[in-house]
Amino acid sequence: MSKDTLRPYDGPAGGWGALRSVARHLGEQKIAISGAKTLLRVNQPDGFDCPGCAWPDRDHTSTFEFCENGAKAVAAEATKFRAGPELFAEYTVAQLAEYSDHWLEQQGRLTTPMRYDAATDHYEPVGWDAAFALIAGHLNALPSPDEAIFYTSGRTSNEAAFLYQLFVRAYGTNNFPDCSNMCHESSGTALKTQIGVGKGTVSLEDFEHADGIFVFGQNPGTNHPRMLGELRAAARRGATIVAFNPLRERGLERFADPQDALEMATGGATRIASDYFQPRIGGDLAVVKGMVRHVLERDREAVARGAPSLLDRAFIDAHTTGFEAFAADALAEPWATIVEASGLAEARIRQAGDLYLACERVIVCWGMGITQHLHSVATVHMLVNLLLLRGHLGRPGAGVCPVRGHSNVQGDRTMMIWERPPADFLDRLRDVFGFEPPRGPGLDTVGAIEAMLAGRARVFFAMGGNFAAATPDTDATARALRRCDLTVHVATKLNRSHLVHGREALILPCLGRTEIDIQAGGPQGVTVEDSMSMVHLSAGINPPASGLLLSEPAIVARLAQATLGPRSGIDWAWLVEDYDRIRDLIARTFDDFHDFNARVRVPGGFRLPNPARERRWTNPAGKAVFVPCPVPIDTPASRVRLAHGAQMVFTLATIRAHDQYNTTVYGLDDRYRGVYGERRVVFAHAQDIAALGLAPGDWVDLHSAGEDGVQRQAPRFMLVPYDIPRGCLAAYYPETNVLVPLSSMAEGSRTPTSKSVPVVVTPHAPHAAPVRPRQRDIPAGVR
Known part of the structure; x- marks a missing residue:
């Protein structure tokens, strides 16, 4: 084992290591000075939203908030390197495919629309008009619109996502696989059923009031570094922070804030997790059910001796349903089953239950360590059950916090990038735009791969992302994509998916979040929704990497015009002249976006309403639902x-x-x-x-x-x-x-x-x- 490869790290998350890492990445991209200036405009009212994760900033009017991974994302997009026609002329696609994902990333920004030539195995430059004509020709030649698949990455802005779903539904399909299918779909599925809202209920202000923060299946030090600032502040004021993760992760143990002069000068750090539990992989459902059983047993003991109930009985009676059946199921679950499935001793699980009982205001956070298992939906149900027992929903300092990944993955779903749109949304789309949208369910990510493999889908269009690498069973995904007549990728940089192509293929380069977007109406800004439902503007500040780049809204509009022509009744070109026009249509389509253009121009933007946060339950039960979830044995x-x-x-x-x-x-x-x-x-x-x-x-x-x-x-x-x-x-x-x-x-x-x-x-x-x-x-x- 090479000492150069493995060197134990004893320092905290953040600190000087983070600053050195960012400085190195800025230097590697040849943007040490310009990159540093660009970083100062991230998440500012007159700047751009971070193209990385969806964790919100405490105040979009504040000074720069350091985030190592956000800085890397900015550096990667603002790089001075270019992956232009010269790169594609030197390498065949087969040769490029032999290189690592890191090498492909390091080639820099795409500059020119490229079309695959099967005879030479090279991508060659193509004009935008010819590219759109090629796509439109394939789409209009399909026997059914359902033979086309339209993938969406979580970096797409609200404006681009809205136009995208509008075009695709006007074209005639709900085939909208997206990155949500592969990450937090389990969260949305469980939450929508249980509390009526498929999103988290907390705000950053709630982290100031919580005295208990329970973090499940998440590694914020790597995936959401800005979250460590909130955890650090909570820890320093004495909040209990409890981590549940199979791996021992440094970001859940200690954190040194690079913006804290004293910590940086003294080499100090703040302890994050007061308690750390390591269940076996997939054992979280059993852990939480064990905590629930412990709470119920302690409550019975308290009531038996004449003490007040440990549960919030008033909340349970007024706002929930199904408690008695749920409690009976939890108390009947054998401790032996819980221990075996969780990998933790009964005493440790009871300890976690006592930590929960000692807190008056609890937030539960989770990441993909919870959502990507067979029983993920049941695990999220059980996390919500735990909160419902003591009324930790709909009051300050408490609630659910699924921590989303890509910067606008939540906004894309709000804009109805969704393969199963609700009927009331389709009715509104019909009423506003005058066409009958498709009503049948579309294909999700796995369904799209299966359809391409079976020859039931012939055209694949990706608005960002890296579908061939991000999906499960990547060999099967590659076979599926290669069966397509046409694959198209809208992207800022070269990635693996561009090399796993159909019989015909296009790479369409687009503007990045950091770049100035000039349309006929002048410089434009787009909007994004963070993981706590705040919607705010983002306007790039850097010159485009190439004069041939188009914005994502412009790409969608030109594709819609080429494919649908006048039959859609929508003037696509007019819409992208001024993105305020797109936002006006969003406001007409979604009631929660009323006065969109005025509200989003308030520094920091606005928060979308969350009924569950107000203890209004919009699910079919009309109340929050306790959901019994047996610990699976035969798995x-x-x-x-x-x-x-x-x-x-x-x-x-x-x-x-x-x-x-x-x-x-x-x-x-x-x-x-x-x-x-x-x-x-x-x-x-x-x-x-x-x-x-x-x-x-x-x-x-x-x-x-x-x-x-x-x-x-x-x-x-x-x-x-x-x-x-x-x-x-x-x-x-x-x-x-x-x-x-x-x-x-x-x-x-x-x-x-x-x-x-x-x-x-x-x-x-x-x-x-x-x-x-x-x-x-x-x-x-x-x-």
Whole structure:
């Protein structure tokens, strides 16, 4: 095992390490001075919204709030490097496909619309008019609009998303797979049923009042660094912060705020989690149900001795339904089942229950460590059940907080980028725009892959994202995309998906969030919605990377005009001359966006209403619903282990490294986990490594052990000992997405189960499937 690859990290999250990392990334992109100036305009009233995560800023009128990953996202977009026609002339697509995701990212900004030439295996420049004519020709030649798929990334603005869904529904389909299908669909599914709103109920102000913050399946130090500021402030005023995560993560332990002069000068840090629980992967449902059972038992004891109830009986009686059946189910769940499924001792779970009981105002946060399992929807239900017991919804300092990923993933769904739109929205669309929208359900992400594989979908259009790498079972996804007649990707930078193409293919370069968007009506701003339902303006400040770039709204408008012509009755070109016109249409379509243009120009924007926050329940029950959720015993994982007998079967969770955001790889280091210059690593308990007869630093192959019988393999990963429960593994995506079965989805939400993949580990076989070259193995390419 190389000492250069593995170096234990003993410092806090943030601190000087974060500042050095950002300085290095700015230097690598040749924007050290201009990049620093650009960072000062992130999330400002006269600047742009961070193109990274959806965590809100405390005050969009405040001074710069440092965020390491946000700075990397800004640097990546503002880079001086260009991936222009010269790059595509030098390399065939087959040659580009041999390079790492990091190398592709490092080539810089796309500058020119490109069309794939099958005869030469090169992308070649194409004019915008010709590109739109090609797409329109394919779309209009399809026997049914449902043979086209329209994917959406969470970076798309509200204006672009609204025009996109309007065009696609006018075209005639609801095929809107999007990144929500792969991340927080389980959250929205559970919350919508249980409390009537598929979003979180808290604001940043609630973090000031909470005396208990329970964080499940989330690593904010890497995925949402700005959240650490809120956790740090809460910890410093004495709030209880409880972390539940199979991996020991530095960002949940200690944090040094780079903007705190004293901490930076003294090398100090703030302890974040007061208590840290490490359930086995997928054990959260059992943990929370055990906490619920403990609370109910303690309540019975209190009432029996004449003490006040520990539950908020008034809230339960007035605002909930189903409590008695739920309580009976929770009390009947055997502790032996809870302990076995959770991987925690009964005493530890009871300790977590006591921590909950000691708090008067509780916020529960969670990430994809909760949402990407077979029983994810049930787990979210159980988290809400826990809050309902003591009335921790609809009052200051309490509520649910699903922590979203991409910067406008929540806004896209608000704009109805959704394959199952409600009837009342379709009625409004009909009334406002004068056409009858399609009523049948469309395809989600997994359904879209299945349809392309089966030949039932022939055109794939992606508004951003990296579909071929982000999806489960990436080999199957690649086969699906290659069966298409046409694949189109709107993007700012080159990524893996552009190299996994249909018989014809286009890459359409667009403006980034940091860049000035000039239309006929002058400079334009777009809007985004953060994960706490705040809507605000974003206006770029940098010159465009190329004079040929179009904005996403302009791309949608020109495609709509080319495809639909006058039959839609919508003047698309007129709409994109001034984005206020788009916002006026949004206001006519969605009541919550009334006076949109005026309200969004107030510094900081405005918050969308959240009925559950006001204890108004808009679900069919008319109340918040207690949902019984049995702890599953007969699971795919247990059946796979039984089938493999003495062979060790592990549960693998796919995770991010610190130098990446979603599938975008900024660098090859994972500072907090002590890994440098290597991405093909698998984290395992030291005793499991020994039980395999292997040693730290050995190279192994990972094999899927799913019930579908398909043999999937991810070769050549270095074993790294880590603080993780026995029987559990973690490795980075997208490298391990190939192991996630396409057929394995969360019950109720169809989210791929990327956090609970049964795998078998074997010593690396030299004849295993080839591995793409690592960055350091590749000679310097065109930049």
